[in-house]
Amino acid sequence: MNLASSLGVENPPKPLTDYKDLIRERAGAEGGAFIYNPKVDDIASKYGVIGPDGVRMLVMGTVDRGGSGCMCPASAFLRALLRHLMYREKSAVILDMEAGIEHLGRGTTRGMDLMIVVVEPGARSLETAERIKKLSSEIGVKHLAAVINKGSSGKVNEKLEELGIPVLGEIPFDPMLMKADLEKRAPLDVGGEAVDAIVKIKEKLVEIVEEIRKEKESKK
Incomplete structure (x- = not known):
């Protein structure tokens, strides 16, 4: 719900x-x-809002109340938009999905090059990560990676390694993130220990994406 302010998008x-x-x-x-x-x-250019660094933000939307009727036309519209953005546009497309596995059941993330699982340091979160790995493979998402939120113990890393999910990095618990959230500012503009960790995660992410790109190019 607060993704816009996290990106520095005011409106x-x-x-x-x-x-x-x-x-x-x-x-x-x-x-x-x-x-x-x-x-x-034409949807991205007409209805997207451009934020800092040229990032264009779109909000897909969902059913907002019980009994609101069939979502078939809206679902077809959103699926077609995602396919267009992923396969026709040359820009990088990042989907921020709701927590859990529902979007995997709907196949919304089909065709993505890389899925990043945010893992909390706990057994339930690890169980969800394991379920995500299984479901994502069933819809053709071959590459997964994890980010551990709020720090971790070595056991979390070990379990993710057992699952075959590489860890991009760990985001420590940082009061500066709460400060940014309360002020509705992008964490990058506030700074802090967590932001330093996020920058390192981004650098590793870019390396992985480049490897995936080369892998796809070699198969053409």
Whole structure:
């Protein structure tokens, strides 16, 4: 919910599912026939908000209340947009998914080059990571990596190694992150121990993505 302020975006975009007329025009009406492959190539430029460093933010949206009706046209619209962004656009696409495994069951993350699992230092979180590894492989996501949040013990790293999930790094518990959150500022603008760790994680992430890119190029 606070992703926009975390990125330094002061005025977050409306969720795309709020644009009922647009979805009806492109994908059809709820409760009736809908277009599985609607036009979406102009959505990012028209409805995305550009934040610091040229990052363009889009909010997909979801069902906001019980009994709100069939989401078939909206789902088709969002799936088509994700496919377009991942396969047609040349920019890097980062999806911030809800916690848990629901998006894997829906196949929303199908086709992603790399999935990053945020792991808390606890047994339940590790169990979820194990489940994510299984489900992601079933939808064709080959590469996983983990970030350990709020520090860890060696046992967490050991368990992730057993699961075959490489660790990008650890984010320590840092009061400066709470300060940034309360002030609705990007953590990078506030600084702190956690930000230093995040920068190192980003550098390692770039290395892994480059390796994946070379692997894909060699198979062409």
